[in-house]
Amino acid sequence: MKQRKTTIKAIELKPVEVVLDTNNPEFRTELIESSSRHLLGLETYAMSYTVDGIPILRAYTYELIQILNHTWLNNRLKKEESNV
Amino acid sequence: MYNIFVSPHPPFIPIIKQFAKEYPGDVTFWTISQQWQKALSDLELPAKPISSVLTEQMQHHSFRESLRVINSLKTASNGVLTEITSTWPDNNLPSYLYNRLPDAINIMQIFDAVGMNLILLHNDVEPIMRLCAMYGRARGIPCLHVPHAVYLDNNDRGPVNSDIHDVITAANLAVAGPYQADWYITRAKEQQIKVEIRATGLPQFDRLAGANRDRAHACRLLNLDQQKPIVAYCSSWRQDTNLLGCYDGIEETFAAFLSAAQQLSDVQFVVSTHPRAGNFDWHVKQIKESGVPIVALPGVHFDTLLNAADLLISYGPSNVILEAACVPDVRLAVVGGGGGFDDDQEVSKMQPTVDGIAGGIVDSLAVNTLDRSKFAYKYAGPIDGLSVVRIYNWCKELLGKKDGISGTSNC
Numbered sequence: 180m181k182q183r184k185t186t187i188k189a190i191e192l193k194p195v196e197v198v199l200d201t202n203n204p205e206f207r208t209e210l211i212e213s214s215s216r217h218l219l220g221l222e223t224y225a226m227s228y229t230v231d232g233i234p235i236l237r238a239y240t241y242e243l244i245q246i247l248n249h250t251w252l253n254n255r256l257k258k259e260e261s262n263v
Numbered sequence: 264m265y266n267i268f269v270s271p272h273p274p275f276i277p278i279i280k281q282f283a284k285e286y287p288g289d290v291t292f293w294t295i296s297q298q299w300q301k302a303l304s305d306l307e308l309p310a311k312p313i314s315s316v317l318t319e320q321m322q323h324h325s326f327r328e329s330l331r332v333i334n335s336l337k338t339a340s341n342g343v344l345t346e347i348t349s350t351w352p353d354n355n356l357p358s359y360l361y362n363r364l365p366d367a368i369n370i371m372q373i374f375d376a377v378g379m380n381l382i383l384l385h386n387d388v389e390p391i392m393r394l395c396a397m398y399g400r401a402r403g404i405p406c407l408h409v410p411h412a413v414y415l416d417n418n419d420r421g422p423v424n425s426d427i428h429d430v431i432t433a434a435n436l437a438v439a440g441p442y443q444a445d446w447y448i449t450r451a452k453e454q455q456i457k458v459e460i461r462a463t464g465l466p467q468f469d470r471l472a473g474a475n476r477d478r479a480h481a482c483r484l485l486n487l488d489q490q491k492p493i494v495a496y497c498s499s500w501r502q503d504t505n506l507l508g509c510y511d512g513i514e515e516t517f518a519a520f521l522s523a524a525q526q527l528s529d530v531q532f533v534v535s536t537h538p539r540a541g542n543f544d545w546h547v548k549q550i551k552e553s554g555v556p557i558v559a560l561p562g563v564h565f566d567t568l569l570n571a572a573d574l575l576i577s578y579g580p581s582n583v584i585l586e587a588a589c590v591p592d593v594r595l596a597v598v599g600g601g602g603g604f605d606d607d608q609e610v611s612k613m614q615p616t617v618d619g620i621a622g623g624i625v626d627s628l629a630v631n632t633l634d635r636s637k638f639a640y641k642y643a644g645p646i647d648g649l650s651v652v653r654i655y656n657w658c659k660e661l662l663g664k665k666d667g668i669s670g671t672s673n674c
Contacts, residue, residue, distance in 0.1 A: 235332065
């Protein structure tokens, strides 16, 4: 399996450089499920906060998902490190 | 009098010009930025920045409502955003939102005050663009999304609806050709969202209608030897909005490309970067450090590069492949970035390794180009120079003006 260097970035957050085994099928499945879950969750949750009749937080999904991905990858990294 | 909001996208300029010509004094184009307004005004087109109608009262409302949303989030106890709010101090979400929400609320109030009749967007994904599309849906104002690109599937994107680019918001959607139409129809069904999709072609491909290249002229402009093969390497941007694209593939593959280029001294190489990736300087630095004589070319000269290149290699499935397919005798290849074009023999697939790229270049240059007309139509739609006309007529229809100009045809 290839160890792929990953620099985790997100809006307004400090980039973190890690090495993750992104060719591992289980890890790829986790990645996909996480992205999908984040996207669906953001879309649904943001509907709760309307301004002048418009669910305004939905407009920021593009950036918020980067923060969620950043958080998820950081947590995944900590999990991998604790298993070493 | 018609008020049209138009997002900053230069391929829209012919549409704006046609409106100004056909309805002088009757249409105003509203812009998000003063730079875009200036670009249009310099062309003597009727443009105003939306900030010109912002009032103090609107700003008070915006700050008040922003605080209400942020305070609501602070007490939120379920949902995926709690993953962010649980790490609130690290993510500094309140200041992140407080920097953005007032702008969004201002825009909605300005649209209400102006009485926008049509919203024309080049994407409905980025925050402000998406907000405009949401506004259109909520207020019943026509919103036409003309995608700035054809989104292409690859092994890194994951299944349908795992990436933000999958989400449809605008109520009207112009697409390039059959591939993009199917792509969006699939997503609209899964999202159970009502959207009118028409295959109009995209305006950025209009310039390639009947493209007949002058390689010798292009080589002179770029100071390249026309007797030697020319390979264009098109790098990309990093897709942090999808975890599968969130890795250093661009950097890793470019390092492999530089090493491969070092082995091929008879080939001339030119590197082009994505216009919005912000990594042109990084590529220049890598080239300098490698010592390989490679030209790095700003995107504004891309058409000249298309005319000069014998082979175009794209990192991942980029739209540059579609543009190159419209120019005679440019061979096509994709490397890294999750691949792409798996079912299309018109595009060579290179492994993102030194040997994979070096061998792939030699093999590609050794064969003649295939007929790419079906490939180009599948992805880019009809390359007839009339996309602008079809989109213009659709805009008029959305404004309630039924008399289209000539040129509507085969979509």
